Amino acid sequence: MSPEYPFDEGATARAVVDDDGVLVEWNAGARRLLGWPAAEVVGRPAAELLAGGDHGGHDAPEGLRWDGVLTLRHHNGGTVSVWLLAHRRPPENGTPGSWILLTPLEGDAPRSPDDPLDTAAxxxxxxxxxxxxxxxxxxxxxxxxxxxxxxxxxxxxxxxxxxxxxxxxxxxxxxxxxxxxxxxxxxxxxxxxxxxxxxxxxxxxxxxxxxxxxxxxxxxxxxxxxxFTEQHLARERLQLVNEASVRIGTTLEVTRTAQELADVCVPALADFVSVDLLDPAEPGGDPFNGPPTLPVHLRRAAHRSINPGSPEAVAKPGQVDLYPASSPQADSLLVGHTIVASTDTDDLSEWLSWDKARAQRIKEYGIHSTMSVPIRARGLTLGVAVLTRFRRLDTFTPDDVLLAEEVTARAAVCIDNARRYSRERETALALQRSLLPRSLPRTAAVEAASRYLPAARAGVGGDWFDVIPLSGMRVAMVVGDVIGQGIQASATMGRLRTAVRTLADIDLAPDELLTHLDDLVVRLSEEAGNEGSPGEVGATCLYAVYDPISRRCTLAGAGHPAPLMTRPGSRPEQIELPAGPALGLGGLPFESTEFELPEGTVLALFTDGLVESRERDVDAGHDLLRAALAPPSDSLDETCDRVLHALLPPGGSADDVALLLARTRGLPPSQVATWDIPADPALVSPIRRQVVEQLGRWSLSAASFTAELVVSELVTNAIRYGSHPIRLRLIHDADTLICEVSDTSHTAPHLRRAKTWDEGGRGLLLVAQLTERWGSRHTPDGKTIWAEIALPSDEE
The missing domain is CATH 3.30.450.20 (PAS domain)
Known part of the structure; x- marks a missing residue:
């Protein structure tokens, strides 16, 4: 018997047989069972012990274990039926394999009814x-x-x-x-x-x-x-962590994410939870990357209680409080790890002695345990979460601390993501609004109203709109949408809007303007690719030019939704616009369409965010838009609000929305005078007299001197350098007189500075000095040189 363990080796019969079937071990229990001494059987074939003399009829069993009943020869000449359990011992470290054969010798011993071993179970x-x-x-x-x-x-x-x-x-x-x-x-x-x-x-x-x-x-x-309480609690803690990963961070709003953190912890971990965040040192900057300075300024982002209305809370959401060094919030932020205090250790009352209001709440609600957990993510300190218990009588345990830190760490990453997104969104939105027109110009051609709404949940996009006055009382209207979101999309939008204004200033036709704009977008995309920016630059655009004199409108589109128009007394209808590729594809042609618009027609130009939605298809969106535009209204601003209310969900659109409404006006024929100019320079003087007489009929005699000089110069240049026929047109509205001279030549004049002894070259310089602005535009038949003269106001 081993001295360490109370084992009785004789209670088990054990023998070892090698792979050759030879007995190599034989213990005292085996001799007790069969009577054979070890010296007589060890080294001999084990099959000799089998009764019946069949020494070769039994093969080695397969597998690692075998059990069964065998009839064995006893030393006294008799036989014994024995149940044997055999274990295979494979070869190892050069030792040959073997089988260990075992059988108990005392398992069937009679038991006493009072045996304590039987009752111990x-x-x-x-x-x-x-x-x-x-x-x-x-x-x-x-x-x-x-x-x-x-x-x-x-x-x-x-x-x-x-x-x-x-x-x-x-x-x-x-x-x-x-x-x-x-x-x-x-x-x-x-x-x-x-x-x-x-x-x-x-x-x-x-x-x-x-x-x-x-x-x-x-x-x-x-x-x-x-x-299995411990396993149950561990499972609950794991479930809370999993729940936190699902429930926290459903949006990119900082306060909503903080509220989700508080909601997850109550009542699973605490009876009341407050989440206070640090304000950045500078607007739009990062929070602290180290311990904050005392006293700590914290803004209440969220709180939650098992009691309705959270009556335990001292601060309201959005309120900023000062926390001195003795407060749980400041202490945990300074040391950078979780701090637990309770009434059992008397540190809670000392901890909150700095604030009488909070001390009163502790006494009133029986708060006995507090845990303050710093909210940190990516090396930045964002704030602190304070968990308290008053209904639950148990204090916070180390497992509770680990659980709170795990949940808070997950929430911290979500809060930081929301903070970074909010900062980028505010920056992009500020850039977007700075690049959009602050107000629409007042023109004689249209009355306009607009709306721009950024996406409610996604990043700010590149939607834009504009109203651009053109020469000859005409006006250009444009809406566009840059592919993508964020600051890059806003910056690209600004570049495109500037390009459209520049191209509009040289009076390009809509299809030509889109062709030049397409080239610009292709270059921007190439630049983005060279700089390693992901994706390509792309955009859609709709450009329209309206002439209040002819009442005709010319439109061209580049992958943009077609506008709607509402003629006076008619239902809204979609304009049939030639299909055009989106900007950035390069090399594909654009086509324009021209049609007449009666005075008082309302044009609706918009981006796809207005009509497209996950909840409905595009056709349904267009039906809603037509229904919203149908009721007549004197105010385009009211119509804009009605359209947005009808088409956008209460929480806002998933995409940016730009809407531009324009009601057309017509310039009456009485405000336009036209003359066909003969090819004889000697007839310029009679033309000047006719101009003066016309200005007299318009009560604009104060502008006669300037108009005479401008008309004389433009008509003389057209006769000398242009091609016939030549036409002179005067247009006036309340504060502007426009002189236009058209001919069939495509050669445009340019301004140059005359030298001291030059006899020519001063004409256009004189026109430029006498007028507000001047320029030229190409027409299908030639060109038009125009100049605008500011009319004196009645007060002058």
Missing amino acids: LVQSPCALAIYDDRLRLRRINAAMEEIIGLPEERVRGLRLPEMSGRPQTADSERHLHRVLTTGRGHDVRTYLEVGGDGGVAAWLARMAPVRDETGRVLGVSVTVHD
Whole structure:
């Protein structure tokens, strides 16, 4: 017998047979079983011990284990039937393989009914055990079960389970006992009971099995109870972490994310949670990357309580409070890790002595434990979350601290993402609004109103609109949409809007303007590719030019939704626009269309964010837009608001929206005078007199001197350098007189500075000095030179 362990080697018969079938070991238990001494069998074939003399009829078993009954030869000449258990021992480190043969020698020894080893399974087992009879009344329990129910066996023997416990849950447990008793099949039941009155939960697994007699008849039910509270709490903590990963960070809003953090922690981890965030030192800057300076300024971002209305809160959401060094918020931020305080250690009252209001709330609600967790992400300190308990009587444990830090760490990344997104969005939005027109110009051609709304949830995009006055009282209207979102899209939008204004200033036709704009977008895309920017630059655009004199409108589109028009007394209808490729594809042609617009027609130009939505298709969006434009209204601003209210969800659109409404005006014929100019320079003088007479009829005699000089110069240049026919046109509105001279030559004049002794070259310089602005534009038949003369106001 080994001195370390109380093993009786003689109680087991053991022999070892090598792979060649030779006995190599033979213990005292084997001699006790078969009577053979070791010296007579070791080294001989094991098959010789088999009864019947068949020494070669048994092959080695397969696998790593074998058991069965063999008849063996006894030393006294008799035979013994023995159950053997054989284990395969494979070769290792040069040692040959072998089989170990075992059989117990004392397993069938008679047992005393009072043998303590037989009763230990019931009485002394660490597993709580109870036996119920066929009436489901308690027969036996062991010491472990007595400790659980808090009553000795002799007091509760004969009671039913609900009678012992008194808890409503035990009625269900008894039904499970009855099910096992009647079906004869075991059953497992999980039970969760509140313990201690502090909200704690004890988790138990009850394994119910039938108790049978020798005939198999069910006599009762045995119940073994296992406490798996620790596993249950660990599972709950893991579930809370998983829930936090799902519920926190559903949006890119800082306050919403902070509120989600508080909502997750109540009531699973605390009775009240407040989330306070640091304001950056500079607007739009980063929070602190180290310990903050004292006192700490924190803004309440969110809080949550088990009590409706969060009456425990001292600060309101959005309120900024000062936290000195003795406060839990400041202390945890300074040391950079979680701090727990409770009334048991007297540090909570000392910790919050700096604030009488908070001390009063502690006393009023019985707050006994506080945990302050810094909110940090990517090396930045964002704020602090404070968790308190008052209804739950247990204080925060180290496991609670780890759980709170894990949940807060996940929330911190989401808060930082939301903060970074908000900052970028505000920057992009500020850039976007600075690049859009602050107000629309007042023109004689159209009355206009506009709206721009950034995307509610996505980044700011590149939608834009513009109204550009052109020569001859005409006006250009444009809407566009840059592909992408964020600052890059806004910057690209600004470049395109500037390019459109520049191209419009030289009076390009809509299709030509889009061709030049397409070239620009192609170059921008190439630049972005060279700089390693992801994706390509692309955009859509719609450009329209309206002439109030002819009442005609010319449009061209580049992959943009066609506009709608509402003629006076008619229903809104979509304009048939030639399909054009989006800007940035390069080399594809653009086509324009021209049609007449009666005075008072409303044009609706918009980006796709207005009509496209995940909740409806584009056709449904156009139907809603037509319905919103149909009611007549004197105010285009009211119409804009009605359109946005009808088409956009309450939370805003998923994409940027730009809307431009323009009501056309017509210039009456009485404000336009036209003359066909003969090819004789001697007839310029009569033309000047006719101009002066016309200005007299318009009561614009004060501008006669300037108009005479401008008309004389432009007409003379057209006769000398232009091609016939030549036409002079005067247009006036309230504050401007426009002189236009058209001919069929495509050669445009240019301004140059005349030298001292030059006899020519001063004409256009004189025109430029006498007028507000002048220029030329190409027409299908030639060119037009124009000049605008400012008219004196009535007050002057």
